[in-house]
Amino acid sequence: MVEAQAPLKHGGWITFPFFIATMAGLTLAAGGWNNNVIVYLIEEFNIKNIEAAQIANIINGCVNLFPVVAAIFADSFLGSFGVIVISSSLSLLGITLLTLTAMLDPLKPPSCETGSSFCQNPSKPQLFVLYTSLALASLGAAGTRFTLATMGADQFNNSTHQGIFFNWHFFTFYAATLVSVVGIIYVESNVSWGLGFGLCVLANLVGLVVFVLGKRYYRLLKPQGSPYTALARVVVAAFRKRKELQSSNSQDYYDETQKGQRNIVGTTPSNKFKFLNRAALVTEGDTNLDGTIKRPWNLCTLQQVEDLKALIKISPLWSTGILLCTPIAIQISLIVLQALAMDRHLGSHFQIPAGSMIVFVMITTSIALAIIDRFLIPMWQKLFGRSPTPLQRIGLGHILTVSSMAISALVESRRLDSARSHKLYGNSAVPMSALWLVPQLVLVGAAEAFHFPGQVSLYYQEFPKSLKSTAAAMVAVFIGIAFYLGTAVVDLFRKTTGWLPNGINDGRMDNVYWVLTVIGIVNFGYYLICACLYKYQNVEKAELNDTNSG
Known part of the structure; x- marks a missing residue:
């Protein structure tokens, strides 16, 4: 999965305040705009009720679906620190744009009585700025949602300490969300949309700054590639070898040792979803002289095959x-x-x-x-x-x-x-x-x-x-x-x-x-x-x- 780049002295409880403060700030920011976006679209942009609800559904879908994409980028390319910094910067930019739509009259249609037939629809440039701000804020919130928890847990070697961190992490998430739902939304609905969104910008900025300030204490992990790539290889290899006859001999299948080489005393793959077993079937040219895999998209380990079967089950x-x-x-x-x-x-x-x-x-x-x-x-x-x-x-x-x-x-x-x-x-x-x-x-x-x-x-x-x-x-x-x-x-x-x-x-x-x-x-x-x-x-x-x- 990953290996440590930093010395062992990095990580531990000294990083705890930075992660909790970051989580609090980013959650306050996201909860403050996301949970009240339907009302904002109806009252300030004269968008019809059901259409506003549909836009909110798309936003929530993005916030919940894209964390996996962020996790893949963190594992494969950028590392958790890079993904969190980029994501929180995107959310900061998005919420800032959203604040400008609330404060600057040219960025929104003229105010009118909600639901009136005389309300003017927003122009295309106004909708472009609005949707851009919502897209950036949504992608930013999605990118930090689980990556921050994963990186925080990586700072601890002890599973008990990791459990304590998760408890405080989710407690902070719920507490900050409650504050945003009760406090920031009240400001938006009863004082000023601009002030409410401005508080979200401030919370996001504080969270980002605190997170970056703690970098010298973090244990940074080097990205080693997504495990989903290995699962994709199983499908590709099984398809390429679809005409190969399966064997009942365990030695005909690639069973990897702890050192990454082939185990001569192999094991037999399970009988469920047998068509996938061909992915681990060794054919000519699949391995190097030292027993390692030569063509990873043509040969997989038995463990990778069984992993994919477990997901299918x-x-x-x-x-x-x-x-x-x-x-x-x-x-x-x-x-x-x-x-x-x-x-x-x-x-x-x-x-x-x-x-x-x-x-x-x-x-x-x-x-x-x-x-x-x-x-x-x-x-x-x-x-x-x-x-x-x-x-x-x-x-x-x-x-x-x-x-x-x-x-x-x-x-x-x-x-x-x-x-x-x-x-x-x-x-x-x-x-x-x-x-x-x-x-x-x-x-x-x-x-x-x-x-x-x-x-x-x-x-x-x-x-x-x-x-x-x-x-x-x-x-x-x-x-x-x-x-x-x-x-x-x-x-x-x-x-x-x-x-x-x-x-x-x-x-x-x-x-x-x-x-x-x-x-x-x-x-x-x-x-x-x-x-x-x-x-x-x-x-x-x-x-x-x-x-x-x-």
């Missing part, structure tokens, strides 16, 4: 995460539109910013994680003699997510009834408290507390050793795909139904939630089938073999 379970997160991705954007069309007052003076509704998800997730760790897992151990498996935790997340969609449909139906009874059309706010949206958000938060740790634990446990560093990022991949798929689903609803017009009081958003409920139920059934058929591959305790039905 777990891919059906991984795919269930896409449709698990797609309803959540759609709900996150639609919740903002619902909140804008409801009474958000708490008392006579304070009004909850629509973009801050997600805070209920984060608070619930944090509380649920503590309850699961301190109470549920010990209780489960007393009742069943073992901890819940990752598959069981993911299954509970499916159930809670489906329940959240059903409650969302019921609440939206009630909101629409209120709009009709008061003869309110378009996006006019109904006399119904936005706190009605809290129960469904609480359920989503509880669902995430179950299935996200379960997903990370499952992939970290089951992924090949060569892919351990990107196992957690695979969760981000299906979240990113889910946001893009959610965008496509919403577009499909808009083109084929009248459920999502620009004025949500004139549509049937409750039907959208009912469809998402059905999708969740079907996907849960698919998940149960995959979980029942799946056999744990890397389990140290035999008792887990009896729980693979999840």
